Amino acid sequence: MERIPASGTLKMFELAKKLEAKGRKIYHFEVGEPDFPTPANVVEAGIKALKEGHTKYVSSRGAPPLLDAIADYYNQQGIKIDSQENVIVTPGAKLALFSGIMATIDSGDEVLCLSPAWPTYRVMIRMVGAKPVDVPMSPDFQLDEEALKSAMTRTVTALIINSPSNPTGGALTKEHLKTIYDLACDHDFVVFSDEIYESLVYDGFRQASMLDVDPDMKRSLIINGFSKSYAMTGWRLGYAVGNSQTIGNMIRIQQNTTSCAADFSQMAAVEALRGDQTSIEKMRLAYQKRRDVITQLFCDMDGVSCMSPKGAFYVFPDFSEYNLSSTTLAELLLKKVGVVGTPGVAFGKAYDSYLRFSYSASMSDIQEGITKLREYLPSLK
Ligand SMILES: Cc1ncc(COP(=O)(O)O)c(C=O)c1O
Structure with a gap:
């Protein structure tokens, strides 16, 4: 077990929590957990x-x-x-x-x-x-x-x-x-x-x-x-x-x-x-709307490519034009704009120019957080 690396997602989550404890507004896109309550x-x-x-x-x-x-x-x-x-x-x-x-x-x-x-x-x-x-x-x-x-x-x-x-x-x-x-x-x-x-x-x-x-x-x-x-x-x-x-x-x-x-x-x-599937269907439709918004925000960014997902609640944009490792990029985004994603390298060595963002986050956090990221990104070129 000592040879098993620590979870990339949890590492970012803990760094983010430390900043949050100091009063920083943090936009969480690292954790793959629905933000909806369990249906009543x-x-x-x-x-x-x-x-x-x-x-x-x-x-x-x-x-x-x-x-x-x-x-x-x-x-x-x-x-x-x-x-x-x-x-x-x-x-x-x-x-x-x-x-x-x-x-x-x-x-x-x-x-x-x-x-x-x-x-x-x-x-x-x-x-x-x-x-x-x-x-x-x-x-x-x-x-x-x-x-x-x-x-x-x-x-x-x-x-x-x-x-x-x-x-x-x-x-x-x-x-x-x-x-x-x-x-x-x-x-x-x-x-x-x-x-x-x-x-x-x-x-x-x-x-x-x-x-x-x-x-x-x-x-x-x-x-x-x-x-x-x-x-x-x-x-x-x-x-x-x-x-x-x-x-x-x-x-x-x-x-x-x-x-x-x-x-x-x-x-x-x-x-x-x-039982009744209404609230489950509502969640699915909410994710679909968020997917449309977050994908569009990434697609509009200079030097970023992002595929529109068919399912789940993740996007996996590629930042290769910025020539940074995914860990460095994730840490910079957290420190500078309070946006937390998971470094792509956690999903395979070949994906070190990618970050994973979970859109199981509120629409307002998606709009605000990803817009902040977009405004900051050009300074990294
Ligand atoms: C691909 C995949 N499989 C399985 C799981 C685990 O789900 P569970 O909460 O049922 O253990 C997750 C949770 O992140 C997942 O992303």
């Missing part, structure tokens, strides 16, 4: 569950009403899964991913990450003694099939994908997923598909699931959760969907580690999935 109907369901005594251990697989709600969520999309075979509920999607990796990867294995990639993937891979290998995406953050093919070695046992992506907001199409599935069959590897942002998508785009191209879950483990789409970060609730053998192994890990996810959180999540 979901909170009410959690309170009701507490009062009804959902305060004890439950099955390590998950509470049956939530397992059924998750299975129905997929079945309604035409993806057949069995709630008692193919699902495990975990305390956060992070733990679903970690126990999936523990259950599947041996030390010495190589695990590919489409990069830029969420730093946690590399850390988890290293925690089980395996080797993370970055596979760069194309310059417009699409799948680079040739790069993926050329990364295949006999020791590759898995690939981690994340669509829509943290940090780019880019999305893989169903055709990309099919290409990945075919490669997984040809080269005998597993695909961990982190789909936590699948319902935070914009302009009518529908994010395909790895389950659309691998309905029998032969090669895929789906990671999903409630933190992002339902603004439920603190309830700590995620899940995985996969074949019964992998899920069975993950259940054994859970039995011997965290035992289960909190029962009352699971009851609240049943309401999140089955």
Whole structure:
């Protein structure tokens, strides 16, 4: 663990907190946490569950009403899964991913990450003694099939994908997923598909699931959760969907580690999935508006290029014309204009001219903060 680097996001967050304590106005764009409260109907369901005594251990697989709600969520999309075979509920999607990796990867294995990639993937891979290998995406953050093919070695046992992506907001199409599935069959590897942002998508785009191209879950483990789409970060609730053998192994890990996810959180999540979706749709539309504004602000800046994200709540602009490392640039922006982004290098060495900005921040902070950044930037040339 001593060889694992500290989180780039948290480092910036702590620097920002120190300045805030001195009374500086800080514009936070570094943390990937919804700024909306958990929807009221979901909170009410959690309170009701507490009062009804959902305060004890439950099955390590998950509470049956939530397992059924998750299975129905997929079945309604035409993806057949069995709630008692193919699902495990975990305390956060992070733990679903970690126990999936523990259950599947041996030390010495190589695990590919489409990069830029969420730093946690590399850390988890290293925690089980395996080797993370970055596979760069194309310059417009699409799948680079040739790069993926050329990364295949006999020791590759898995690939981690994340669509829509943290940090780019880019999305893989169903055709990309099919290409990945075919490669997984040809080269005998597993695909961990982190789909936590699948319902935070914009302009009518529908994010395909790895389950659309691998309905029998032969090669895929789906990671999903409630933190992002339902603004439920603190309830700590995620899940995985996969074949019964992998899920069975993950259940054994859970039995011997965290035992289960909190029962009352699971009851609240049943309401999140089955209850009124109005406030969830409102959040999505608010993110879409913010995405339009923040992308436009970056696109209008001299010497900055920025792709319009298809989903999630991040933009990943490129500042290469300024010839500064992403850490130096992030620290300067924080000190000079109080704007906090995450250095791109955290997402892969090749991205040291990028910064990630999360637009899970208020519209007024986006407008004010990014405008300040725009006014300051020319002084760095
Ligand atoms: C890509 C990705 N996957 C998973 C997670 C973790 O979610 P959870 O809060 O469910 O552990 C995050 C949170 O930042 C994320 O960005």
